[in-house]
Amino acid sequence: MNIPRNELLALGAGLACAAVLAFLPLVTEGFWLSLSVNIMLYAAICTAWALFSGPTHLVSLASAAFFGVGTYSVAIFIDVLPFPALILIAVAAGALLAMLVGLATLRLSGVYFVIFTLGLTELMGQIVTWVQTNFGGAIGLYVFTDLTEAHLYWLLLALTVIVFVTGWLINRSRLGLALRIIGNDEAVARHVGVDTARTRIILFAVSGAFIAVAGAIMAPRYSYITPDAAFSPMTSFFVVIMALLGGTRRLWGPLVGVVPFTLVMDFISGHFPNQTAVIVGIAFLAIVYVLPDGVTGQLESLFRRRRPAEQSLLTSTVEEGR
């Protein structure tokens, strides 16, 4: 394989960061660990979301559907199977759901795709409710495990690393190239021989499976799983907001959004519990107004402005081809 030196460097740096972060639970186990679990959760989900939605520009609001499917994979089978097996079930369930949705939405784009995925979350919640009432017994399911916050943190960290490595591999593959072409112009992609259907479905399945795993990991923290909580549409919205704040052009873009967003939200809810909604609303407006391309987009344009001469044709073709 012919890997550029700067990418290898980035990979090494990323793994080193992950290794350092793995020690966090040994340093703190209270509030900061909880906050880190939330950051790590959204880091994993947002990056997984951007794997598909970044290059294709199809905004998916189905994150909560995948998340909930993962949560229920654990809730339903927790008494009969060990936890690692449940993670595998979540992978399968998430990927399967994504493939079905992918098939159903092949011809949808733009706002139609957004609406479909939003409806999907509600549909899944209703299906689970229906199944639970007719076959499953109680609506709420208990999930009792011996997993502590530290365990959840490590699992989410590992998931985030896997998502990143997968994203990196996809970017380097023919699949990644095909995706970027689809994102720029789907008609062109079809004309140059890209199997757009297959590419979209594969990527959606990968993304969905990862989000389902995140849901599975979080199930023990909920303790009591109900459809409302597992399929909460807020999850989908937060994922989109954070990913857009960071910017979706780079693999690490969503991460740049998740960390400050979570910290700022936490600061706001910690200091102004009664004005949270107002302040968050203003913050959203400010994000869209001040950072329309996300943090990474802003950084890149700053970088370019300073060194316009060095901008190579190669890096700009894909990014600015539109």
Add this chain to the structure above:
Amino acid sequence: MLRRSFNVLMLSAALAVGTFGGALAQDPVRIGVSASKTGPLAGGASGVLWPNIKLWVEKVNKAGGLKVGDQMRPIEIVEYDDKSSPEEAVKNIQRLATQDQVDLIIPPYSTGLNLATAPLIAKYGYPQIVSTGNANDLDQFVKRWPNTFWLLGRAQGIADGIVGTLKDLHDAGKIGNRVAVVNVSDAFGLEMIKTGKPALKQAGFDIVYESSYPLGNQDLAPVIASAKAANPDAFIAYSYPPDSFALTEQAQLQKFDVKAFFVSVGGNLDAYRKRFGAAANGILIMGGVNASAPIFQAYRKEHLEVTGQEADWWASPVAYASLEILQQAVEHVGSLDKNALNKEIQSGTFKTVIGDVHFDNNINNNNWTVGQWSDGVVHGVRATGNLQGAQQPVLKPAWPSN
């Protein structure tokens, strides 16, 4: 230019809020609250939980503070919004326990958030007196987290209450055995119908009409029309606030006269009285209170004075009672030692606005399950356990013509 002025605006806003925060009173008891101020649960929490916290704190502080040993210490509330989300709720509890290091915790609103935060609250040993949640199979939960206390009892008891009331009326020869039953197809309605329906059959009732409708359904006219066509003697709705109101309204419009008309959550709100006035007379609701108890009447008056809103006829006094229990446990123990508090709450008896409360294996088995509107007041007509003050249910008069 516009962007710069926006930035300046933001900066000045940040500075303005940054200058808040004053000097603290001497050595207060710090009590942490994490509950919903935004999100889907905010409506319920701001109707039931937050006003009662406000009332309680104001009352205790006015009386000189919380009695800890031989000291009177003022209460200081540290409050956070959980945005109706479990992740946020868990994080808030962590913040309260490890950053703010509060002395006591008032648990969140709703069953789901209470169950989600229970492992953490237990980890730090705080008593968790749940006033706004209940579930089936609570016993296994209590076994795992013995610091949780369940004021509303088990879910089963609540669903079966109305069945018992109907059976009493039937046995007395006052109503026939034809029942129409509908439910909102949401977690709550489904749990209720699951225990309620077999109970109806076992009691010998004939279910002549049965239907469910999705949460948020605006048009319930067909449901009432079909129920009316089945010509039942009694109507049961396992419903939520919006549909409790809509069903009542439709029944009134279509002159759907039954001898017993029951709605669930929402029928206990003061807004229900405001909406239906005299037409509410005789309507049966889920929950209830002992409306003739002077202690409850005094509580209602104070609630209105301090919070500017009326207490409801089921959940409000229970939420207030949970705070009274916390207060009395501290007074009995004489310290803020969490283990001692848990032991005291497990074994002690507490005088509250809902009467004397004693937990049996951490669960309060004495709960109002059915109440009945009568001239703007709800009287409890049925309870689990040994609650006193239940009145005889009366048959519902025909809807007034208007």
